Amino acid sequence: MTQQEVRWTAEQVLALAxxxxxxxxxxxxxTAGPWSGTGSSREGTVWGLCRGGGGTSYRTVVDTTNTPGASGPAYDCTCPSRKFPCKHALGLLLLWTAGETAVPAGRAPDWAAKWIAGRRGDSRENGQVSAAGSGTVSADPEAARRRAERRAERITVGATELEQRLADLLRSGLAAAEQAGYGLWEETAARMVDAQAPGLAARVRELGAIPGSGPDWPVRLLEECALLHLLDQGWLHRERLPQPLAATVRTRVGLTAPPAGPPVRDHWLVLAQYDTPDPKLTTRRIWLHGTASGRTSLVLSYGAAGRAPDLALPVGLALDAVLSAYPGAGQRRAALGEQFAPPAPTTARPPGMTTTEAAARYGEALRDDPWLESVPVTLDDVIPTPDxxxxxxxxxxxxxxxPLTPTAARPGLWRLVALSGGTPVKVFGxxxxxxxxxxxxxxSGEGAAVRL
Incomplete structure (x- = not known):
């Protein structure tokens, strides 16, 4: 059996998202519900038609010649999404992982065969496969540009509508939000999904949980509405923004871009690792600190619901590897590239600061990204104290x-208190x-890192 005939796991597919x-x-x-005309070939092609809104069917084809984790597969889809892979390509590959009963072997239709033949012909001529993972981008940049423009237009329409809804809310009074219930926000979020602005949709859904959620909820609702209004205005006037801030706005709205920063090889100290599960997905956040570069970067890894993500880096060890930063002002996220050796023990510790300096650092970061929830900092010589x-x-x-956040895990808090014993400790968070x-x-003194 050739490598192309080995179907991937769901975890490998989700890692491409x-x-x-x-x-x-x-x-x-x-799942099979929205799909028709699916099939796969021994040469590594998977194709299918996905039913969309308004009776539209999107043609989706994937070349799985490259294994996950190398340069990655290539995709083509008639949907207007700028993401690579788009949700249809991911869904098709997930269906393909279920075996031949879900996606049977067969002969590719003309539209899929034409694309794969053209792509592989270009690859042979150039001697390589596009590292971006999309044959469409290299073969027809004009088509990609038109798709990007259409999506930007849809997001602009959605942002304009959202501005009107926020204005209506303020005009009628925040008390109306409590009376309207969650349905108002869910319907608005659905409109943002239709506008292909998932970042706006997620923020709108968060608004729905605030009314009636406790003391001072109107203040919190007004603050979040103001941040949403600021993001709307940033998108609508993005041409006037400095390029790094414009990239941040695009990311916050829901547009994605590949890593753009120069690769940085360093010995990366693993500062922290924790998972955030939801019904569909487990997200793993890994904080790394470059001992030579001084950079603190965030690497994300994902797994299907109920399964741990593949990437796991033990806290307190150091990793000789390359990281490439994603675009955007104040963005900490980076992609983990080549690893030159397994994680190894180290005596290195990240440099720290005072609590006053930490608060100031967060304030400075908000100038680059006003929607930032938090920043990574290391505190030197602090003592956990009841308040x-x-x-x-x-x-x-x-x-x-x-102050510690209300969500600070109690077992972790007690470990911190026990580690300190009333004496100063160094804490990353x-x-x-x-x-x-x-x-x-x-x-204080010698001692290994303790994961809280």
Whole structure:
């Protein structure tokens, strides 16, 4: 059996997704319901027709010649999405992983055969496969440009409609939001999905959970509406923004781009690793710190619901590897490239700062990305101290402190308190407007990192 005949696992397919929204959308399309005319060939081609809105069917074809984790497969779809792979390609590949009963072997239709023949012909002529993973981009850049323009137009229409809905809310009063219930926000979010702006849709859904959620909910709702309005205005006037901030706005709206920063090889200290599960997907966040470059970067890994993501890096070890940053002002996310050796023990620790400096760093980061929830910081010489019904990290040599977030895990908090024993410790975590979330700590003097 050739390598092309070996069907991938769902985890390998989900690892190809450009973002969490695409993974969720692709998972929903990974069943036979919306598909017709599916098939696969021994040469590594998978194809099918996916039923869309308004009776439209999207033609989707994937060349699986390259294995996941190399340069990746190539995709072509008649949908207007700028993401590679789009949700239809992900859904088709997920269906393909189920075996021949879901996607049988067969002869490719003319439209799929023509694309794959042209793509492989170009690849042979050039001596390589496009690293972007999309034959459409290299073969027809004009078509890709037109798709991008159509999607931008749809997002603009959605952002304009959202501005009107926010204005109506403020005009009628925030109390009306509590009376309308969650349905108002879900319907608005659906409109943003139709406009192909998943980032706007996610923020709208978050608004629905605020009314009636506790004391001062109108204040919190107004704050989130203001941030959503700012994002809307950023998109509608993106041509006037500096390029890095415009890239951040595109990312926040839901458009994705491949890593754009120069590859940086370093010994990356694994600062923290934790998972965030939901019904469709498990997202793993891994914080890395370059001991030579001084950069702190975020690597994301994903797994299907109920399964751990493939990438796992033990906290406290160091990794000799290459990272490439994603575009956008203040963006910390990076793609993990070639690894030159397995993670190994190290005595290195990240440099730290005071609680005052940590709060200032978050404030500075908001200038580049006003929608930023938190920033990674390492606190030096802090002591966990009770503060009424909550806890805080207080500077050992000062009179300032950072409150811990309400979501700080209690088992992790008790481990931190036990590690400190009333003495200063070094703590890495995420500092934001809700407080500080501790993730890893080091005892004073010698000692290995403790995952909280």
């Amino acid at each position: 450009p973002d969490a929204v695409s993974r969720k959308a692709g998972s929903k399309l990974g 009424g019904t909550s806890w805080q990290l207080a500077d050992a040599d000062g009179d300032t402190a950072l 995420e500092c934001g407007h809700r407080g500080f979330t501790p993730l890893t700590a080091w005892p």
